[in-house]
Amino acid sequence: MILNGAEILVECLKEQGVDTIFGFPGGAVLNIYDALYKYQEDINHILVSHEQGAAHAADGYARATGKVGVCLATSGPGATNLVTGIATAYMDSIPMVAITGNVTRPLIGRDSFQEVDITGITMPITKHNFMVRDVKELPNIIREAFHIAREGRPGPVLVDIPKDVTAQKDSYERKEPKTVEVSDKYITEQAIEKAVKLINEAERPLIYVGGGIISSGASEEIIEFAEKINSPVSSSLMALGGFPANHRLHTGMIGMHGTKASNLSATKCDLFIAIGARFSDRVISNEAHIANAKIIHIDIDIAEINKNINVDSYIIGDLKEVLKRLIPKVTPKCCDEWLKKVEELQKLSIPQYENSDAITPHYVIEKLNELTEGDAIIATDVGQHQMWIAQYYKFYNPRTFVTSGGLGTMGFGLGAAIGAKAAKPDKKVVCVSGDGSFMMNCNELATAVSADLPVVILVMNNHALGMVHQWQQFFYEERYSHSIIEKKTDFVKLAEAYSAKGLRITSKEEVVDVLKEALNSDVPVVVDCLIEAERKVLPMVAPGAPIDQLICE
Template identity: 55%
Template sequence: MLLTGAQIIMECLLEQKVDTVFGYPGGAVLNIYDALYEYRDRINHVRTAHEQGAAHAADGYARSTGKAGVCIATSGPGATNLVTGIATAYMDSVPVVAITGNVNVDLLGLDSFQEVDITGITMPITKHNFLVKHIEDLADVLRQAFQIAQSGRPGPVLVDIPKDLTAKKYEYQKQAPLPLLPVHYPSDEHLRQAAQMLQNSRQPFLYLGGGVSLSGADKEAAAFAEKLDAPVSASLMAQGAFDAHNSRYMGMLGMHGTKTSAEAIKNCDLFVAVGTRFSDRVLCNAGLFARNCPILQIDIDAAEFNKNIDVDLRLEGDARQVLTGLLSLLPQQNHAAWMEQVHAWQKAYPLTQAAEAGVLPKDVLETLDKLTDSNAILTTEVGQHQMWAAQFYKFRRPRQFLTSGGLGTMGYGLGAALGAQAGNPKAKVINVAGDGGLHMNCNELATVAHYSLPVVELLLNNSVLGMVRQWQKLFYDNRFSQTTLDTNTDFCKLAEAFGVKAYRIKTKEEIEPTLKEALAQQGPVLVDCWVDKDVNVLPMVPAGASVEDPMLEM
């Protein structure tokens, strides 16, 4: 079948069962967009207000569905506007395929209009990238891009396609998607060593990272926790990988983790880490982390072993497969006294917030949790609201919490929410935002309004850059340099200008009825919730301190 390069791109997307793409048209991708018009009954295109929103939307689609997300941008500034979104996906291991246009092949390297070396720019933040210079390579490159993005530890792949290739014709033959690349599996000897470590433990600590969600290992992780008879903590990226309603769950570990998790790591005799890269926000002071016990690490990426912290035994492989192997070797354990101690810490150190008056973020998020039966998909921007969402919403399953953990990208959440809503049309999707983050991406309110996506934008509005201000309070003697957001933006009027229905919460009594009404709407909604600027994220481990000793008050 003789097709243009643009049509070959469409057919390759259909091979991969891609149903939705996100992007923004421009000169170098005119042929691709002409093909999208032709294929509009088979591939849904969501035009965002900005290319960065398209990258975040593809990311949110991928995180929430488990399928690769796809975004499209033109050459030059269109391509560079994707960079922050690509880096966000890279840091959090999200399978995204970014397709960019470029100038004609004979104009490459001549500083042509809207030309940029996007493969050179994105090399450090992609699993792989391609510049396609020959039409005969186009289909195979696209197939490889999806294979690489989804194999092993997932991540973004960029394919840069000169405009003249999208107009040329070439013979296309349909193919099945390439199989995922094989991953390593631990030796029987290493599995037996791990099983022996587990059996010797009397006070084990099970810590789950984002890899548990990515591998679909949540059921195996729950069964493993039961068989090991251990308490469980999860990273920011692993919220929902273990049901927060389960009495074994202690909350997060790390800079803003719970006091229960801190006590557990101080007293455990074995630390079992599954699918985590030991981020500095988890370790805090690496020299003081889990210093009283051996560490068993399970991870699909060999580069993560002994990178941030030395471990005693490493099992390289997919989390689901490795946990399945360990379950078959491990007899049922019984650590009743240890679990009783953990439950005592949970009662002694609950997560609390205090304020003289007004609306507490804890009350807002716990009410949201109740009204949605812990089943909504939450996205976030980055800052205090992000931590409060992780602390007070009780996620039940993987792919419910979409947040920028590694790169910490302000402006991520609204784009991710519209991507998640497009991929999960029957789900309730809520973006928990701060006013700083919303100022960065409010243009995407136009997108959710245009497509009538029923996203709820829950704004925790404290008129400051709260997390940065919190550090200024602790370590800079209350010198609040440029963290007071005195812009006087009326977010309700702003939302309404975009065609988004808006509500405002200013008192505790307004929380439940307002949220209930907002959640019942069939279209996009913004809820402007005023909270005190001096409500802090606690617990908190100060820089350089041990994760075992978080501050409980400021």
């Protein structure tokens, strides 16, 4: 059939199983929006308040489902407003396709109105990007973009389409999406046998899992592997939920704000098995902590091997496939003495809270965990509240924790929560934020209300940029330069102005009742939870310090 470029684009999105797009219209994408009007029964378009919110929502949609998230923006400032969201997805290996409009082809390169070289700008933060020069190229480019976003190590792809290409007409023929092949061409028997030898010889193994176990859907295999060799399992921030928090072998998060059990076990193990993790500086700030251990690295991306830390053995490939081949070859272990030692360290990890009448972060989050039974999708912004969630909320299943790990994007949480709720309308979705982060993209409350997406926004309000404030106390001799927030914004009134519900927690006695009301609401809710600015995220490892040198008070 003969269609214009915009209609071909939408047909190709339908081919790829796209049911939701997050976007904001503008001149260069008017033809696309006209096509979306015609296809509104097939694809749900959610109008955001700002293009950055569209990118974060597409990201949240992808994290909650494993499918490719899609966002759409016009040329120039519309396209550049996507950049932070694209970078966020890139750093955390999230599959996303960002579609941007551009000026007509004759005007490209002339500094035309709302023209920008978005492919040049996003080249370092995408797996690949395309500019469509002819409508005949459009179908295959869209198909390839989705394939690239999903294959291997996932990530964002950008497709830039000049306006006149969306008006051109051409024939269209539907095709089935290309199957993503399991990445196993680099999995060699030699690599498997070398890893097996190290595992079988180890007496004190420690598994360190990263976000790759969620991307690959390898959670069940990780559990089987850990149980077979009786190895404790520590998680990066991105891996939370990939290994059940209530499993007997789980030691919790590892790294700068990791548990004592995870961090100290890393200094005492004789084999450190990293699976789907990249040895981030927030995990391995000083490699001296595991200098005495052999290291195995299993990852889909060969570029990560020996990048941040030198290893003794590695296997390149899809984690699920690697573990399927590895598990039958390893010898079952007891590791009784090692597990007893780790169990002692786990007891040290149990926080000793003061008996306080004040509203403490751990109390609020533990009550949130109880009320949701650990079955909600929790999205966060970035800062102290993010680390408190990682420490105190118990994640039992993959794709229930949506957070910006690599880029650390303040303002990510609400947009991501909207995307997660659009993807999983039957799940409770809670965005846990700080007052600094929430102010960055609070305008997306209008999106949540207009799209009828009843998310809960729990603002841990300490009238400070909490993590900045904490670092200034520890490392800058308490010079609190611009980390105290003097804004007089009333978050309850702000919520009501957006036609959401606003609630406030001012005492410990109110926590449970207010959270219950928020969770049971059928409209978006902002909960302004007042906490003290002096509350810290502990334990903490100072930047560059060995992982076992924990600041605990």
